[in-house]
Amino acid sequence: MPVFECEGRMYEVDEDGFLQEPERWSQDVAKDFAQTEAIADLTDGHWKVINYIRNYYLQFGIAPMVRKLCKETGYKLNEIYQLFPSGPAKGACKLAGLPKPTGCV
Amino acid sequence: MDDASNGKPKTELLDQLEEGPWPSFVKEIKAASQGSEKATDLLRQLERSYEERKGHWKHGGMVGVLGYGGGVIGRYSDLPEEFPQVAHFHTMRVNHPAGWFYTSDALRTICDIWERHGSGMTNMHGSTGDIILLGTTTDQLEPTFQELAQNGFDLGGSGSAVRTPNCCVGMARCEWACFDTMKLCYDVTQAYQDELHRPAFAYKFKFKFAGCPNDCVASIARADLSVIGTWKDDIQVDDAEVANYAAAGVDIQKEVCDLCPTKTMGWDGKKLSIDNRECVHCMHCINVLPKALRPGKERGAVVLIGAKAPIMQGALLSSVLIPFVPAEELLDTLKELVKRIWDFWDEYGTNRERVGELIQRVGMPAFLDGIGLEPVPEMVAAPRDNPYIFFETKNGGAK
Numbered sequence: 001m002p003v004f005e006c007e008g009r010m011y012e013v014d015e016d017g018f019l020q021e022p023e024r025w026s027q028d029v030a031k032d033f034a035q036t037e038a039i040a041d042l043t044d045g046h047w048k049v050i051n052y053i054r055n056y057y058l059q060f061g062i063a064p065m066v067r068k069l070c071k072e073t074g075y076k077l078n079e080i081y082q083l084f085p086s087g088p089a090k091g092a093c094k095l096a097g098l099p100k101p102t103g104c105v
Numbered sequence: 106m107d108d109a110s111n112g113k114p115k116t117e118l119l120d121q122l123e124e125g126p127w128p129s130f131v132k133e134i135k136a137a138s139q140g141s142e143k144a145t146d147l148l149r150q151l152e153r154s155y156e157e158r159k160g161h162w163k164h165g166g167m168v169g170v171l172g173y174g175g176g177v178i179g180r181y182s183d184l185p186e187e188f189p190q191v192a193h194f195h196t197m198r199v200n201h202p203a204g205w206f207y208t209s210d211a212l213r214t215i216c217d218i219w220e221r222h223g224s225g226m227t228n229m230h231g232s233t234g235d236i237i238l239l240g241t242t243t244d245q246l247e248p249t250f251q252e253l254a255q256n257g258f259d260l261g262g263s264g265s266a267v268r269t270p271n272c273c274v275g276m277a278r279c280e281w282a283c284f285d286t287m288k289l290c291y292d293v294t295q296a297y298q299d300e301l302h303r304p305a306f307a308y309k310f311k312f313k314f315a316g317c318p319n320d321c322v323a324s325i326a327r328a329d330l331s332v333i334g335t336w337k338d339d340i341q342v343d344d345a346e347v348a349n350y351a352a353a354g355v356d357i358q359k360e361v362c363d364l365c366p367t368k369t370m371g372w373d374g375k376k377l378s379i380d381n382r383e384c385v386h387c388m389h390c391i392n393v394l395p396k397a398l399r400p401g402k403e404r405g406a407v408v409l410i411g412a413k414a415p416i417m418q419g420a421l422l423s424s425v426l427i428p429f430v431p432a433e434e435l436l437d438t439l440k441e442l443v444k445r446i447w448d449f450w451d452e453y454g455t456n457r458e459r460v461g462e463l464i465q466r467v468g469m470p471a472f473l474d475g476i477g478l479e480p481v482p483e484m485v486a487a488p489r490d491n492p493y494i495f496f497e498t499k500n501g502g503a504k
Contacts, residue, residue, distance in 0.1 A: 015181055015193075016167040016243075038171060066265075066305045067451055077305050087174035087303065090167045100167050 006032035016090070018100040025054070025097030037084060037091045045083050046095070049073055053088075053096040063093050063101045114138070114148045118155040134226065143224035143240050146190035150182060161188075168195055168243050170250040173302045176260025177246055193243055197223070198261035199236040199253060200294065203287035204274045214256050222249040233311075234271035234322075235261035265457075266304035267297045271328075272314035273321040281391065282316030283334030283404035284432035290314050292436050297443075306447070307454040317400060318388045324412070324423070329460050330443065331409040331423045332435065336401035339381040340390070346397035347377045361390045405431040407483075408442065411461030421461040424469065428483035445476040 001020065004011045009032060012020040017036055019025065030050055034042055042050075052073050056064040066088055070077055077088075084091030089101045116131070123129045134151075137144035150161050166179015178196040185192035199215070215236060219225055224240030231237040236258075241249065250260065261269035270293045273279070275286030293312055294301070300310075313324030316334040324331035351357050357377065362370040369383035370390060377397075379390075391398045408430060409423030430438045446460060449472065454463045464472045473480055 016179065018167070065307070065456060070305075077303050078299060081172055081174070081303055085171040086169055089174065090169055100165070102165060 004033075004036065006035065014100055016100055018094050019097045020099075022097055022099065029097060030095045033095050033097075037086055037094065039084065039091075039095075042095075043083075045075075049075065049080060049083060049088075049092050050096045053092055053098065057096065057098050063089070063098055114145055114152065116148055116152050119148065119152050137224070137226050141225050143190045143194070144226060146188040147194070147224070147226075147240070150184065150188045150191055153184070153187075162194075166195070168246060170246050170260070173250075173260060174304045175263040175266050175302060176250075178263055180240075191240065194224070194240045195243065195246065197238040197241065197246070197249060198231070198233065198263055198269065199238060200259045200261040200269050201230055201234055201236050201271075203272055203290040203294075204277050205230065205234075206277065215253075215258065218249060218252050218256070222252070232327075233261065233268055235269050260302070262301045262309075264304040265306045265308050266302070266310070267300040267306075268309055268311045269301065270294050270297075270312040270314070271322055273316050275314075275316040279316060281319065281334075281388070281400055283336055283400055284316065284332075284406050284435055286314040286316045286334070289332065289435055289439075293439065296436075296440060307450065308457045308459050310447075310460065314406075318386050319392070325409060326412050326420070326422055327414060328412055328423065329410065330439075330446070331412060332406045332439070333409065334400075334404065334406050335386050335429065337403040337405065337429055338401035340379055340384065340401060341399045342377060342379065343397050344376060347394060348375070350394050350397055355394070357394075361393050364389055364393075403431075405429050406435055408439070410446070411459075411464050413459045413461050417457055417459070418462055421459075421465070423461075424464070425484045426478065428481060442476070449475040 001012050002015060002017075004013045004017060011024070011029070011032070014020060017033075019029065019033070031042060034046075039046065049069070052069065053063060064072070066077065069088055070080065073080075075083070080088050080092065084095070093101055116135075119131045122131045131148075134144050134148055138148055154161050161183050163181045163183050166181055168179040169175070169177045176198050178198070180194040180196060182188050182191045182194065215238075216225070216227070219227060219238050222241055222245040223238055226239040228237035228239060238249075253259070270290045272286035272290035273282070275282040275284075277287060290312075293314075300306075310330070311328045312330050312332070313322045313328035314332045315322050315324045318333055318335060320333055324333060347357065351374075355361075357372045361377075362368070362372050366387050366389070367383045367385050369380045371378040391400065406429075407425060408427040410426045411421055412423040413421050427438070427442070450460050450463060453467060453475070454460070458466075469484070470480065
């Protein structure tokens with residue numbers, strides 16, 4: 001299992017860099033992972049998205065659908081990409097400490 | 106895995122795939138393995154898969170480039186220690202030019218980029234129509250994307266997004282095209298860049314444009330939204346050319362009239378007659394007598410909805426949504442129609458439900474009501490055979 005290291009803190013991650021121990025998640029963890037997603041500073045906008053995804057995941061056990069995420073946070077999809085350049089699934093879900101969202105390509 | 110004594114990977118089972126009359130991907134991968142270690146490990150892993158009757162690619166993967174949510178398909182080997190060169194083997198989809206026209210310079214550019222950043226192996230083209238670049242590592246994705254962009258190429262669609270629109274070669278080479286498929290394909294690609302690169306739907310959505318009912322891109326079987334060229338007036342007949350075909354030995358009665366699905370054609374030995382009201386535009390007669398017959402002059406397209414290949418549920422063919430749109434009105438009509446379809450699908454579609462499956466679930470009447478279209482007889486495959494649909498004459502009596 002790969003390990004992501006940030007200033008001495010070690011996290012077990014999968015091959016795409018998603019946190020493998022969901023119970024370890026905290027805001028500090030999100031800040032550590034932000035560096036891997038080309039995000040310099042986590043703003044209120046970032047936290048709004050991260051917290052929504054995190055709470056949805058804790059309640060329902062899955063990531064919200066993109067459409068619901070946009071509706072509930074009030075951000076258009078391209079605004080979410082401005083906040084999280086690699087997108088809601090790879091970027092925002094990773095910072096929210098979710099396991100890798102499944103999907104079919 | 107033990108390699109054969111000549112230093113090449115052992116490929117006993119794969120070798121059998123080269124034996125038949127058809128071109129073989131094994132031959133191509135072997136050729137690539139001359140200069141690519143990735144191709145060599147790919148052969149080794151594939152041979153192992155045939156031995157064990159088990160695929161060795163892990164399911165899924167979440168990789169991409171900045172700003173886009175699609176265009177890259179993550180692939181990882183589940184035997185990375187044994188086959189390190191294919192431990193990461195991601196696929197990139199590159200938006201192809203409409204009609205697949207390239208200069209040789211453009212093809213060389215793509216191949217050169219891919220030899221620097223990936224395995225050098227491509228698939229021209231995948232069933233989506235895209236240029237498929239096979240096999241690279243996560244750290245090479247962004248540099249490849251940047252270099253492709255600098256050379257005028259963009260990534261294609263993947264995941265729950267608009268997939269790269271695809272069309273037949275149309276007016277560029279085919280006299281039967283009833284609208285400019287390449288232009289419409291390009292215009293639609295440009296119009297939906299956001300939806301193509303940033304997945305926002307319940308599942309994939311495919312556009313395919315075919316210039317005539319021959320449907321060379323099989324849009325009726327594969328596209329969520331199929332646009333198929335057709336005509337409204339009469340088939341154009343050149344009697345002299347029909348006579349030439351007959352003189353050259355074509356049995357007009359047997360090969361044309363008798364094979365017409367609605368038996369709408371007659372041949373008296375001199376003149377071909379067509380009752381165009383009964384014609385279902387199957388293209389058979391035009392295909393057999395290309396010099397003598399051609400589609401009518403009032404041209405446009407029929408818009409159909411809901412086809413899909415069997416992934417989640419069974420396969421579906423498209424259903425007619427708009428029987429005829431004049432060629433020059435196609436783009437505007439599609440934009441308005443697609444907006445309404447996506448609104449309805451967004452609202453009622455469940456996760457990973459194609460629009461065709463949604464229509465099956467809620468019923469075509471509810472779907473038509475939802476997108477604000479009136480039902481018309483052309484939407485039914487064979488209206489005159491269906492006892493549950495009653496047509497009335499203009500003065501009110503049963504027909």
